[in-house]
Amino acid sequence: DIQMTQSPSSLSASVGDRVTITCRASQSISSFLNWYQQKPGKAPRLLIYAASTLQSGVPSRFSGSGSGTDYTLTISSLQPEDFATYYCQQTYSTPPNTFGQGTKLDIK
Amino acid sequence: QITLQESGPTLVKPTQTLTLTCTFSGFSLTTGGVGVGWIRQPPGKSLEWLALIYWDDDKRYSPSLKNRLTLTRDTSKNQVVLTMTDMDPLDTATYYCARHYGPEFYFDYWGQGTLVTVSS
Numbered sequence: 001d002i003q004m005t006q007s008p009s010s011l012s013a014s015v016g017d018r019v020t021i022t023c024r025a026s027q028s029i030s031s032f033l034n035w036y037q038q039k040p041g042k043a044p045r046l047l048i049y050a051a052s053t054l055q056s057g058v059p060s061r062f063s064g065s066g067s068g069t070d071y072t073l074t075i076s077s078l079q080p081e082d083f084a085t086y087y088c089q090q091t092y093s094t095p096p097n098t099f100g101q102g103t104k105l106d107i108k
Numbered sequence: 109q110i111t112l113q114e115s116g117p118t119l120v121k122p123t124q125t126l127t128l129t130c131t132f133s134g135f136s137l138t139t140g141g142v143g144v145g146w147i148r149q150p151p152g153k154s155l156e157w158l159a160l161i162y163w164d165d166d167k168r169y170s171p172s173l174k175n176r177l178t179l180t181r182d183t184s185k186n187q188v189v190l191t192m193t194d195m196d197p198l199d200t201a202t203y204y205c206a207r208h209y210g211p212e213f214y215f216d217y218w219g220q221g222t223l224v225t226v227s228s
Binding site: 001032034036042043044045046049050053055087089091094095096097098099100101102 | 145147154155156157158159160168169170171172204206212213214215216218219220221
């Protein structure tokens with residue numbers, strides 16, 4: 001299985017901050033990398049697919065980048081509704097399409 | 109409008125078999141590039157990919173659970189059924205089904221999830 005490691009595991013930030021979350025794969029995944037946002041008690045929501053393509057309806061303050069084994073999710077200016085847990089997922093190798101362990105973003 | 113809904117028991121006993129049904133609408137599982145997957149999340153933990161069935165009835169299972177999982181589909185009812193045998197308290201989790209879309213391969217629509225507790 002391809003292992004996905006996110007950093008940091010948790011992060012405190014303020015409204016208006018720029019935030020970056022990193023996801024590292026145990027081998028190259030050729031940009032088959034998705035990002036999801038999950039709020040408590042809710043299903044995950046797709047934010048970005050193929051490393052950098054914004055899903056329809058997702059605010060443009062979210063962006064993704066990366067290649068090979070290293071990928072980042074950036075929120076350019078945090079809004080109150082962005083405080084949540086974020087997961088990366090690789091879909092280069094099936095099965096399984098492994099998820100990262102998550103990054104919990106909370107209010108400073 | 110695309111929707112998915114999981115249904116099944118909320119409580120199962122150890123060693124029993126779990127059967128979960130995903131009923132979906134707004135898309136067809138016979139359309140090229142489309143699949144339905146199952147993902148679970150133990151309380152307070154991360155997401156775990158379980159299984160995926162594709163439009164052509166190809167099926168993929170998590171290697172760690174492969175011997176316990178079976179996927180079937182009923183295209184006339186727009187349903188996908190996941191069975192998991194030999195349930196253990198460690199299988200306690202919220203189980204989600206989600207639409208899988210290619211060729212970039214992502215889960216773009218999710219059900220609300222169903223919490224399954226394994227306890228005697």
